[in-house]
Amino acid sequence: MKSLQGVVLFLCSLFPVLTAAQDLPGVQLETVSSEDIVQEVTLNGTVNALRVSGMSAAVAGLLDEVRVETGDRVDRGDVLVELDDELVTWELAAARAEAEEARSRLEEARRRLREARSVGAGRNIAATEVSARESEVAASEATLARLEAARRQVEVRAGRHRVTAPFDGVVSQRSRDLGEWVTPGDQLLTLVDTDNLRLDFQVPQSFYKRIDDNSRLLVQDDQALSSATIDVLVPVNDPQSRTFLLRAIKPESVKLLPGMSVQAVLRVTTGERGLTVSRDAINRYPEGRTTVWIAEPGDEDTWTVSEKRVRLGTGFEGRVEVTSGLEADQQVVVRGNESLSEGISVRIAERESR
Structure with a gap:
């Protein structure tokens, strides 16, 4: 009985300690990394x-x-516009007929030449007659070639009475209508390739030499960021804005249309290493002071916190470079730092690992 009473008394003595630990502010910590x-x-x-x-x-x-x-969406080769081709159709028919006539005359000239050669020049037919028939064949061949070339020219001209789509795309504008007379160079409609889009950004000239294979371009898509492939850097600087053109390929997952504005984040390495902490660890004050809360191990799974003023560098990917005020492997508070005070004890609500 006495031993049972002792156990009960021991457990009761622990209760205030456990209750006090549970009453401590809960925080999350993170290690300062290089x-x-x-x-x-x-x-x-x-x-x-x-x-x-x-x-x-x-x-x-x-x-x-x-x-x-x-x-309208069209495919490559689709006929978009047709011009009145009645006259050129008759011209083409005439050109084909003339070419057929020339072909028939050539066949007849060749037949007459074969006949003369079979008789034998100098015996039953004069040699000059054979030569004349040979010349007739040559002339007929030349005439046929000329008329065939003329026929092909008319065929090409007839084909040009149709305007076809040079690539898949969408008709964004139609400028002319039926019955209008058009001449070469008059714009009839505008065709836009909506499948192959590029994202054009003007980038400060200081970034030109620093963009490499490790650089990343992240395109804003609602609340998310999607990685885009950098296609080309145009090595021409705008003297007014001191920028150059960066062209990127649109990510498949991002829904964009030609002419839309787009926002992106360009990340380039500086070639240097430094200490970084999460943005959530930074406390900013109206007078411009910036601090973090450093946590030191205490007793019974508790930590003691102290506020330390820091100087910040660049920020990236949810992290901030700390140029002074911290050392590597220190523990800083990233959650629960809103109502801390100097020297108080805290407990770990949930430890984040990196």
């Missing part, structure tokens, strides 16, 4: 189509048919 320093810059850009074509006819003519409307 890592490569990354510099970030926010960019504002524009979504541009890789191909935008102002479609026009190669020959003059009367608009006979317009097969598309603004907003």
Whole structure:
């Protein structure tokens, strides 16, 4: 009985200690780490189509048919516009007939030459006659070649009475309508390639030499960031804004249209290492002071906190470089630091690992 009473008394003596520990403020800690320093810059850009074509006819003519409307999606090779081709159709028929006539005359000339050669020059037919028939064959061949070339020219001209899509895309604008007379160079409609989009950003010139294979471009997509591939850096500086053009390929997951504005974050390495902490560890005061709460181990799984003034460098990926005031492997408070005071004891609510 006495031993049972002793156990009960011992447990009761522990209760105030446990209760006191539970009453301590709960915090989360993080270790000050040493890592490569990354510099970030926010960019504002524009979504541009890789191909935008102002479609026009190669020959003059009367608009006979317009097969598309603004907003229509077309495939490469689809007929968009047709010009009145009645006259050129008759020209083509005449050119084909002349070519057929020349082909028949050539066949007849060749037959007459074979006949003369079979008789034998100098015996039953004069040698000059054989030569004349040979010349006739050569002339007929030349005539056929000339008329075939003329026929192909008319065929090409007839084909140019149709305007076809040079690539898959969307008709963004239609400028002409039925019955209008158009000449070469007159814009009939605008075709935009909406499948191959590029994101164009003007980047400060100081970043040009620092962009390498390790640099990352993150495109804002609602509340998330999507990685985009840097396609090209245009090595021409704008003397007014002191920027250069960075062109990136649109991520498949991001829904954008040509002409839309887009925001991105460019991250480049500085080539230096430094101490970093989470942004949540930083306390900022109205007078410009910045501090962190450092935690030192105490007794019974408790920690003692003290506030330390720090100087900050660049920020990146949710972290901030600390240029002075901290040492590597120190523990700093990243959660629960809103109502701490100097020297109080705290307990670990949940330990974050990095």
